[in-house]
Amino acid sequence: MAASGLVAATPAQASAADDPGVVSRSAVIDVPGAEGGTAAQKEQALLDYWTPERVRRATGEKKAGPKAPAVKGTDPRIAAAVDGPYSTAVGKLVFQHANGKLDHCSATAVDSDSEILVLTAAHCLHEGPGGTWTKNVVFIPARHDGNEPFGRFPAWNVATSSLWSSGSKPDWEHDYGMVITNDNAKGQTVVDAAGGYQIVPDARTGEEVSIMGYSGPPYSGERQEFCQDLIEPTVPPLNMWQVECSNMTPGSSGSPWLLDYNYDTGTGYIGGLNSVSDTQGFMASPRFDAKTGEFVALVEQIAAARP
Template sequence: MRSTRTSAAPRRGRRDRLVAAAGLAAALALTATACGGSGEDRAADKPGATASRSGDGADAGLAIPSDLADRLKDHGIDVDEWKKGGWQDWDKDKWLSAAKDFVNPVIEGLWKPERMQSAEAADKTISTKDASADAGVSDPEPAPVEAAAERTPYHDNAAPVGKIFFDSPEGHMVCSGTVIKDVNNPGRSNLVWTAGHCVHAGAGGGWYRNIVFVPAYNDLGKSEAELGGAAPAEIAPYGNWWADWASTSNGWIEGGSETGGSGAAHDYAVLHVRPEQGAKSLEETVGAALDVDFSAPAAAEAGKMGAWGYPAAAPYNGLKMFKCVDQPGRLSLSPSLPTMYRIGCTMTGGSSGGGWFRVVDGETKLVSNTSIGPVDNTWLAGPQLGRDARTLYENMSKTYGDR
């Protein structure tokens, strides 16, 4: 989620931006109470696609549909060995890249606290040339906004926000995500919004594995030393939620790369999740979910935006939730690509996929997600969510939402 620094440009006044940020912080509300009512004291600090199905697990219930099992066998994968550790085989010829071949069966107990803490940030970098390719459209580079720690407990202040853990060929990785509402399953959503690069490697790569969402991770914001003796409920207050379906944009699958590539402007994804244990929906369990704003407002007309996430690269360690609030500007990587939003923010890798929020008619809505940023960690950029993103979301909701 990082890039090399772009060429210098005039920066907006820091004092004006801090005043504006305070105004949005007073309006943003991510909890069930704040989204649905007043609660002024809490609101003051809060904040064209393809889809795939995984099976459920049998000793944790592994049960992969026969048609998917046949396709996996075509790739040389023994589905009976997958859950026993076969998922660790990252042979390029067997690394599934077709959306229809996504597989992510529940492996109960895999994501233990120590495994979570060993996960590293899923960084994305872009070149200086790419970042300034359309300087005539891009707004001046924003001044940095220092990320502020979210108040604890997170389940009272930012319940829909959480961490995403997954395995890649490079090891255990982390991103951030947000519980969103499901239009076809009101009050019972199992949908999570994140970045495309948190679920799929992009062009020439494939789907990541063992993807899990943990809402309100490290609920009390404990230090690494304190987490050594923490109860499971303090680390994962709502449990672990495995992605059994995943959707990301064709733009990311075809153009995404280690440097963001042309896929950066389409770097978004939706997960359908199921609990490792339990029967209630994610929204019922967490008690909160946010609507997604697909109007893709122009940056100058969007008002202030806030980004939430779990930055994991230095100087952060991925254990605590942070937030930034700023007036967005435009970042254009190419005249042929949609313009991205850009805000000042010092969050680092690990915050990738974390939601960006704005207030629309008094309601907090997700409007983007963290995708890329500079190597000196002074700003973040996220995709505009327009017609293609809406189609991805609606297909996910209609086809998989009630499963």
Template structure:
């Protein structure tokens, strides 16, 4: 299945340059078992080709059930910055100016297709003037449908569609921004560290790693606990190896919009030795309460604050995916941010069971994320050895 088109940046952004299994090994050690009418057009956080039509015969009553077998075919990998010199080149590429000017990945087709790349010079462009992308119209009022401004930091709530996270804890360190170059333009996403024996793995959306059937991202860098003006209190980590699910790489299947990256060290230290990592769970029960985190960059957000949504997960009402929905008005830039179940607001820890992937055009206040089943586990098993 290929749902499609980005949750677009609004005019202000462009004007300004636009049984369940739990994996939880913090270091080499034992694994820990634990408790994880026809639809309208779709807006993606990433740019993709439009769906061919309704998914006949598909339901959202349960996870996809790929046939058992080795990871071969389920995982596609790519070597990124292998040597120290290559990793240094990547980190040197991301000057504070480039980081500030990077755009949400949802603008990929517009920017690299030649529509905006030469015109992002601070000249305002009305949202209503945005062209159609594929077969899906842009929602001109998207920014207005989000909260009027990031809410002031306050005690975490179990129900919110987008508030600044001010409670600290592990999640404020393990969640970060991703910076990458695709087709010659610079973009941003969100991601989270994951506890693994290698101590180097982060999880994000597949479209934040590879452009579906197209190119792999370059200059891929993770900045945990990202701060204002490009600050990086816990270091910057270049990608060594990148991994996406086979269904994503072969057909941009949104049920498997999952990517994982094995990072290089920073100052000789592995990323989870510095910031820790969240547990990750597979084949977890559907539904229940979840907290989603990310760095939205479209108005009313600016990409320099960690934002969260919290609420009950529910199946896709249009039955166009096996993804689950979470009430969330976070905007583009939050793609790939982690969804945590069993989340403890006091400690900032939980189990990653999904991530921010796409929205439907008629419901900008609901985010959808892929279910982490057998293929997601194969992806993690490969990445932790990367």
């Protein structure tokens, strides 16, 4: 492992590590026209609020970023529109902080029984201990330079591990969260529309991961950037995985780490996600394990209550 490996964050103490619990809340819609409306009217107000200009402003970019070279294996459903590896299940997650600031992360549809789960970094949904939840959350899979081939999926509920939201400081080793989505305008679930990946534990040192995410400046945040590298352990005391991906800039948080990624079919498994990075181009992911699986199962139970 490189001596300059990522040590940018100090994890919370592991004393609560036996608790795989979930902290969740109904997604907050706080936009003009939503107050006093029905659930359908509030959702429409939210979708109207996220104009193409606001979605771009959430990235904070001033100009289009570098364009990736063409690489064999782009998903055939959108191959004519993009260059390089591109996943339909990966999307741009737009939201606002409690203070009104527009922001975005990356997220991935999860192939689960409910077909309505979207995985992202916990810090995209909640600031951590003592912090607030984000609001006006919408997932836009496969967004590319303003095109939205599968529509938009507003959040119904948002959830993080209790290990992230409790304690005295952010626990980057459990920086994962879920958005339980409502359907798109066609009545499709997110997995039905865009596909999804299963989450698997136990990634290994030396295993290759493929990462796609909506990196912000100097990138545009309007297309998926791609990186491929071999997993290494982070420098102690941080007990995470790391890769060297200098094009995964802010905005790529939540991007999936895909194991066994197949360029021809676009298939693979989620073995991690972009969490915290340093100034040397290293990006770290929580180590997905049995507790991660328990977290996903608990969120599935919450999803089962969605109308």
